Amino acid sequence: METTLKEMELDPEFNLTAERIKRLGESGVSREERTRRRRALDGIGIPPFHEFLEERSLEAPRKKCEVFQINIGLYCNQACAHCHVESSPRRMEMMDRKTAQQCLEVMANSPSIKTLDITGGAPELNDQFKYLVEGGRALGLEVIDRCNLTVLSEPGQDALGEFLRDHEVRVVASLPCYSETNVNDQRGKGVFDKSISALMQLNDLGYGTDPRLKLDLVYNPAGAFLPPDQAALEDTYKVKLEEEFGIVFDNLLTITNMPIKRFADFLHRNVELEEYMDLLVRNFNPDTVSNLMCSNTVNVRWDGTIFDCDFNQQMGDHMATGAVERGAGAALSVFDVSNTDDLLRHEVYLEAHCFGCTAGAGSS
Numbered sequence: 566m567e568t569t570l571k572e573m574e575l576d577p578e579f580n581l582t583a584e585r586i587k588r589l590g591e592s593g594v595s596r597e598e599r600t601r602r603r604r605a606l607d608g609i610g611i612p613p614f615h616e617f618l619e620e621r622s623l624e625a626p627r628k629k630c631e632v633f634q635i636n637i638g639l640y641c642n643q644a645c646a647h648c649h650v651e652s653s654p655r656r657m658e659m660m661d662r663k664t665a666q667q668c669l670e671v672m673a674n675s676p677s678i679k680t681l682d683i684t685g686g687a688p689e690l691n692d693q694f695k696y697l698v699e700g701g702r703a704l705g706l707e708v709i710d711r712c713n714l715t716v717l718s719e720p721g722q723d724a725l726g727e728f729l730r731d732h733e734v735r736v737v738a739s740l741p742c743y744s745e746t747n748v749n750d751q752r753g754k755g756v757f758d759k760s761i762s763a764l765m766q767l768n769d770l771g772y773g774t775d776p777r778l779k780l781d782l783v784y785n786p787a788g789a790f791l792p793p794d795q796a797a798l799e800d801t802y803k804v805k806l807e808e809e810f811g812i813v814f815d816n817l818l819t820i821t822n823m824p825i826k827r828f829a830d831f832l833h834r835n836v837e838l839e840e841y842m843d844l845l846v847r848n849f850n851p852d853t854v855s856n857l858m859c860s861n862t863v864n865v866r867w868d869g870t871i872f873d874c875d876f877n878q879q880m881g882d883h884m885a886t887g888a889v890e891r892g893a894g895a896a897l898s899v900f901d902v903s904n905t906d907d908l909l910r911h912e913v914y915l916e917a918h919c920f921g922c923t924a925g926a927g928s929s
Contacts, residue, residue, distance in 0.1 A: 611842050614915040623854050627873075627913050630905035632862040633672050633706075634682040635660070636875055637691045639867070660867040665693040667899045668865060669700040674904035682862075684711035684875065689725055691867075702732050712738045714763040715756055726763075730770045735779040737818070738764070743805040747787055764812045773813040780814045785822055789832060789841040791848060791925045792819035821845075821928040823876050823921045845920035853927030859913045863905050869898040873913050876921075882914050 618625060638659035672678050681701035688694050688711060701708040710729060717725055729736060740760055742748050748757040764780075767773065772780040782802060786792055799817035806812040822828045824841060832838040859873040872878040884897040902908065922928045 611846060611917050611920070614917060614919040617846075617849075618854065618915070621851060623851055625854055625857050625860060625913050625915060627859075627909055627911065628861045629677040630675060630861060630863045630908070631677055632680045632682055632858070633668070633675070633678050633905070634684060634862055634864045634875065635668060635697065636684050636864065636866055636878060637686065637688045637693060637697070639686045658867050659691050660693045660869075662693060662696065664867070664869045664899065665697055665700075667869065669697070669704070671899050671902060671904060672701070672706070673704055675906065678706065678905065680707045680709060682709040682711070687713055687716045687719075689716050689722065690719065695728065698728075698732050698734060702734075707735060708732065709735045709737055712736050712763075714738050714740065714760040717763040717766060718759050726766050726770050729767075730772070730778060733777050735781070736767060736772060737781045737783060738767075739783045739785075740764075741783075741785050741787065743802055743809075750787065761810055761812070764806070764814070765810065768812060773815060781816045781818055782814050784817060784819045789822075789835075789837045789844070791821060791844065792928075795819045795926055819926070819928075821921045821924055823918050823928075825876060825918050826879050842917070842920065845924040848924040849920065850923055850925060850927060853923045856927065857913075857919075857922055863908060865899055869900060870896045871898060871902070871908065876918050877914055877916070880916060880918065882916065884908065884911050884914075 612620075639657075672681065681697065681704075683694065683697060685691065698708050698710070716722060728734075738760075740748065745757040748760065749755070767780055770778070772778045784792060784798060784802070792798070795817060798819060802817050803814070806814070824832060824838065824845070829838065832841050859877070862874060864872040864874050864878055866872065866878050870878075871884045872882065873884070877883075886895045886897050886901060897908075897911075
């Protein structure tokens with residue numbers, strides 16, 4: 566990865582990305598500023614999410630794990646404004662082989678698991694990506710690759726599409742709009758063209774047409790508002806992409822921007838945090854609670870630490886060994902458990918950002 570990063574630093578486009586990182590606040594937002602943002606969130610008066618559910622006689626209990634999600638690392642060839650994990654070309658945190666092996670061992674000992682969900686960063690740029698894909702498929706699991714699409718045009722990734730096809734990996738690809746202007750504004754100059762090129766490549770390999778090769782796209786809003794109706798937007802995406810580029814895909818998934826990390830910093834700087842949180846609470850949908858991802862998903866960080874979901878991971882709310890309160894005691898790791906049933910005694914930790922997963926049609 567060091568060689569790739571050096572190559573990128575010599576590329577003029579890297580400087581544009583570095584400038585975006587600074588504007589987005591990864592290094593430009595001080596600890597004091599982040600503390601003020603967190604205090605602002607606490608002072609908004611949003612009710613604790615678990616109390617909010619209790620008042621409505623609702624529960625979000627943990628079930629047997631069906632989805633084993635791994636955030637394989639924070640290295641990414643992009644630096645997007647909405648990124649809740651603050652990935653970038655300068656983040657070097659990555660999973661090592663020992664941790665990847667342990668993850669596969671835990672999955673092998675957990676018969677309830679049906680899916681291995683690999684995310685990042687750009688997960689494909691991690692040294693353990695192919696090892697985990699091959700290991701997951703050998704266990705008979707569905708394997709999902711959370712792909713940003715532009716990674717297919719990165720140096721050394723010429724055979725990535727064929728690898729995904731040969732292992733029948735389900736590609737869940739981020740494309741926040743069918744408009745070039747909107748995509749580039751949110752994700753960086755030139756991202757739209759590279760994304761379209763990648764989708765064409767995946768279509769040529771059979772994705773979107775072969776029932777064994779699933780290709781789903783992901784939409785997220787460009788600002789402080791909720792996604793529109795998923796079915797209607799999917800129809801529009803399919804018409805626009807096929808008419809203009811001949812691109813086909815299976816499903817469109819709409820997700821809500823989470824009020825954490827970069828997006829929360831953006832909201833706080835623009836004095837929109839309180840308004841956005843109020844929007845999420847006002848649009849709470851009780852029907853989403855039974856399908857929250859945290860109920861049947863275990864999330865693992867690149868270093869093996871275990872969380873309820875990727876959002877709790879970013880907030881540092883890890884499961885703790887021998888402790889009820891999150892963040893108290895030693896962090897629970899994949900090296901501390903033999904299978905995912907060992908985690909059933911841990912209650913799901915609920916926080917203010919959970920309103921993002923339960924607003925409107927839900928975001929799980």
